[in-house]
Amino acid sequence: MTSAVDNIRALVVGGVPISTRRANGELNLGSPITTITVRELNEAFAALSSCFHDAVLLNAILLTEAGDEVISKITLLSPGSVIIVFDEVESEKRALQLIAMGASECLTVEESNASNIRKTLLKTLERNHGAGWLADQISETLLNSTFEGLVVIDKQSQILLWNPAMERIFEVDRHEATGRLFEEALSALTLKDEGEEIGRALEGKRVISRDRYFYNETTGKSGFFTAFYSPMRNRRGEIVGALGIVKDVTISKLNERKSLEMGQRMVALTNASSNMQWISDCAENRVFFNKRWLEFVGNELDDEQGCGWRRHVHPEDLKRYRETTEDAFESKMPWHIEVRLKGSHGRYVRYFESAFPLFLSDRSFIGYVGYCTDINGGRTTNPKLPQALCGTMTFNSLEMSPIGILNLDKELTVCNANQRIEDLFGVPVKELIGKRISEILSGFDLTTLQVVLSRGERIQLDNHRVLLESESGESVRYWDISLWPQKIAGADTVGVCMSFIEATERYENSRKKEEFVAALVHDLKTPLIGAEQTLDAMLKGAMGPVEAGHEQMLSVLQKSNRSLLTMVQSMIDLHRCESDVLQMSLQSIKLAALARECVEELRVLFNSHGIELKCMIDMRAENLNVMGDRMAIRRVILNLLDNSLKFTPYGGSVTISIRNEGQLVKLDIADTGIGIKESEREKIFAKSFQGEVGRKIHGSAGIGLFVCRKIIRAHSGDITVASNDLNGSTFTINLPLNARKEGLISEFKGAGKAGCNHG
Numbered sequence: 001m002t003s004a005v006d007n008i009r010a011l012v013v014g015g016v017p018i019s020t021r022r023a024n025g026e027l028n029l030g031s032p033i034t035t036i037t038v039r040e041l042n043e044a045f046a047a048l049s050s051c052f053h054d055a056v057l058l059n060a061i062l063l064t065e066a067g068d069e070v071i072s073k074i075t076l077l078s079p080g081s082v083i084i085v086f087d088e089v090e091s092e093k094r095a096l097q098l099i100a101m102g103a104s105e106c107l108t109v110e111e112s113n114a115s116n117i118r119k120t121l122l123k124t125l126e127r128n129h130g131a132g133w134l135a136d137q138i139s140e141t142l143l144n145s146t147f148e149g150l151v152v153i154d155k156q157s158q159i160l161l162w163n164p165a166m167e168r169i170f171e172v173d174r175h176e177a178t179g180r181l182f183e184e185a186l187s188a189l190t191l192k193d194e195g196e197e198i199g200r201a202l203e204g205k206r207v208i209s210r211d212r213y214f215y216n217e218t219t220g221k222s223g224f225f226t227a228f229y230s231p232m233r234n235r236r237g238e239i240v241g242a243l244g245i246v247k248d249v250t251i252s253k254l255n256e257r258k259s260l261e262m263g264q265r266m267v268a269l270t271n272a273s274s275n276m277q278w279i280s281d282c283a284e285n286r287v288f289f290n291k292r293w294l295e296f297v298g299n300e301l302d303d304e305q306g307c308g309w310r311r312h313v314h315p316e317d318l319k320r321y322r323e324t325t326e327d328a329f330e331s332k333m334p335w336h337i338e339v340r341l342k343g344s345h346g347r348y349v350r351y352f353e354s355a356f357p358l359f360l361s362d363r364s365f366i367g368y369v370g371y372c373t374d375i376n377g378g379r380t381t382n383p384k385l386p387q388a389l390c391g392t393m394t395f396n397s398l399e400m401s402p403i404g405i406l407n408l409d410k411e412l413t414v415c416n417a418n419q420r421i422e423d424l425f426g427v428p429v430k431e432l433i434g435k436r437i438s439e440i441l442s443g444f445d446l447t448t449l450q451v452v453l454s455r456g457e458r459i460q461l462d463n464h465r466v467l468l469e470s471e472s473g474e475s476v477r478y479w480d481i482s483l484w485p486q487k488i489a490g491a492d493t494v495g496v497c498m499s500f501i502e503a504t505e506r507y508e509n510s511r512k513k514e515e516f517v518a519a520l521v522h523d524l525k526t527p528l529i530g531a532e533q534t535l536d537a538m539l540k541g542a543m544g545p546v547e548a549g550h551e552q553m554l555s556v557l558q559k560s561n562r563s564l565l566t567m568v569q570s571m572i573d574l575h576r577c578e579s580d581v582l583q584m585s586l587q588s589i590k591l592a593a594l595a596r597e598c599v600e601e602l603r604v605l606f607n608s609h610g611i612e613l614k615c616m617i618d619m620r621a622e623n624l625n626v627m628g629d630r631m632a633i634r635r636v637i638l639n640l641l642d643n644s645l646k647f648t649p650y651g652g653s654v655t656i657s658i659r660n661e662g663q664l665v666k667l668d669i670a671d672t673g674i675g676i677k678e679s680e681r682e683k684i685f686a687k688s689f690q691g692e693v694g695r696k697i698h699g700s701a702g703i704g705l706f707v708c709r710k711i712i713r714a715h716s717g718d719i720t721v722a723s724n725d726l727n728g729s730t731f732t733i734n735l736p737l738n739a740r741k742e743g744l745i746s747e748f749k750g751a752g753k754a755g756c757n758h759g
Helices: 018-023 041-050 067-077 092-101 114-145 164-170 194-202 250-272 291-297 308-312 315-331 419-425 446-455 504-539 548-582 591-608 630-647 692-697 704-714 742-747
Strands: 008-013 033-038 055-059 082-086 105-107 149-154 159-162 212-215 222-233 239-248 276-280 286-289 335-342 348-359 365-374 404-409 414-417 459-470 473-487 493-502 587-590 612-617 625-628 653-661 664-671 718-723 729-736
Touching: 008 041, 008 114, 033 041, 041 067, 055 067, 055 114, 067 082, 067 092, 082 114, 092 105, 105 114, 149 164, 164 239, 194 222, 194 239, 222 250, 250 291, 276 291, 291 335, 308 335, 315 335, 315 348, 404 419, 419 493, 446 459, 446 473, 446 493, 446 625, 459 504, 473 504, 504 548, 587 591, 587 630, 591 612, 591 630, 591 653, 591 664, 625 630, 625 729, 630 653, 630 664, 630 704, 630 729, 704 718, 704 729
Parallel strands: 008 033, 008 055, 055 082, 082 105, 612 653
Antiparallel strands: 149 159, 149 239, 212 222, 222 239, 276 286, 276 365, 335 348, 348 365, 404 414, 404 493, 459 473, 473 493, 587 625, 653 664, 664 729, 718 729
16 A cells, blocks of 8 residues: 655554554554654643654543543644544444544554554545645636636745736736746836735735736736735744735726716816706715805805705705605605705805706616706896896806796896707797797786786796697697796896796696596595485485484484595595696686675575675775686685585674785685684694584584685785684685786786696
8 A cells, every 4th residue: 555645753642552562562553654652741742843743643541531622732733643543442432522522533442453553544644635635626726717816935935826817917927937036027017015015924924915006017017906915834833935815906996096087077077067066875965065055055065964954945945845855765756946045145045956866877776966056047247237138147057957947028028048948848049039928938828927027026837737839739738837036236127037847747647646536536425425315315214214213323324424425525625626726827816706706606505594695895906906716716715605604603694805905905704603712723724623613513524724725825825714803703815916007907818828828
């Protein structure tokens, strides 16, 4: 049998086995095995520390209760040694325990003769040699196939191994590198301090180098790499060299540089913009603000990052702003919103903020980029020249906005328009300049613009229906339109600004939702009406006489059914109201005539309940006009009159009156009813609130007054309630007076009928 190792050294610890002593007293294992015998463990530990032994033949007598510690220490002092234990106790269980402790083999008394020990020793060494060869083959395969560069250096700094990855990274052939000193093999590369890093590894330290630049003058190859150097030790723990793992980081380094350069360009570009710009991450935290933003708020970037920017938003806008942005983040959709922001001067400025989601190539969402456009017109070039209106407003900051902007003079002629207008209207901007707005939007109600000019008020039209004419025919669109006065330094209004935001998709989605809800509520209403009719017929004896107990039960069921029916009807009213508010069309309304119309419609109903309905119009208010949606205001008046009817007892009265106070038209509805508690006067306008008395007298969902106030506030007015001298309640509608000249009424009469009304 051929030995796996030449000159095998075996250390016999604790004396030779009994079977050997019986034979001749000596343990001779034959060539090439040389044995050295020691009696005590301390002697064995000293021998293992001073010289490497291929095998340790250990007498189990020395293994007391701490046998595992003895074997562990032998393994620690001589990691590559084979440990063979000969035991005088013939126990398979004990043999398994010893092997579990780390012994390679365990021989019994009968097996512990010289011949068996020799065979076992050579066999174990041969097996370990095969495992080592397999490990070497695996290591060689890994060295040649790994993507990382591997270099092995001996204590004299000579290169022993240079794998193919090193050739690829540095373009230095392995045959040129192997066997040469490290400095010589890599002399063509600009590797600063690399020799010092390897020297530290040869001293026993693990070293991770930073990213380093290299350049091969021979081939022209250049790039960046990082390296990890670790000391290599022999079986006795002595340092015999160093292993280096080299990683090519050229691509990542170049990408990092490109990202840095791109970031610097982005910062320079955004800082050059006249808009206030920002960038957020995917968790709604804003991580960047451009120079214009920081100058406006007067803060540093660190103060604005995260949620610090929110303190600049007007308190009245913050809730609406947060709802808009949270909904957008959830759906990953763009948003456009008007918001007031507080500058370093302490004043609030109105901005249009637009934000767009950012996605990677794999469609992962990474945040938003947004910018704020000053809707007050931006910077002025010559504020002392009011006649040159288009000169008072530069469109540089608005040119790339997704919001269409038109600038009109006092004659309602287009002076300026940004690029987005061309996309919305399908007409080149140069063809729009100089045209009256009535020529561009033939059906738009010009009286709305006159209100802006004469009163200096802002008007917002949401989901406004627009009929556009083009070569391909007519198309219906829905836009959010804002109108605000254009002023100069002297606070004189010199024109009107109009902004347009595409809202067709949102309108269609809202309409589909409304249709679904309306259908659902209608389906609920139909069986309730059927149940009402059935219960009423049963109570009237349609199915025969009704016993007293059954009559009471049917009455309870009918009352509950009527409550449900009232709630369903209120839900229908609510959804109609919300739809109407979205679709209101402004026109000039004579409030006195509308009030008389409502009174005449309900007079018969009031008379049937024994309640007098009176109408008192102040002469000075007879011909006053308000700007609003006629059908919506009519619904409010009818709803308030109906409420007065419900809560006014037989013999009472309800009076509707109209008067003028300054710039307001006031419509009062006073009754002699049961009144409203002072603690409930504001709560009754809240959604789904019912007063204590109201719940007892008339079951409802508490939606009517909420709907009324919502409609009136959409007209820039308000509704209030107070007690009157007759112990009843007086509801007051305040609407802003349409203070236009009467000549303008006839000039623009009917302008809203052609193509720009709501659907």
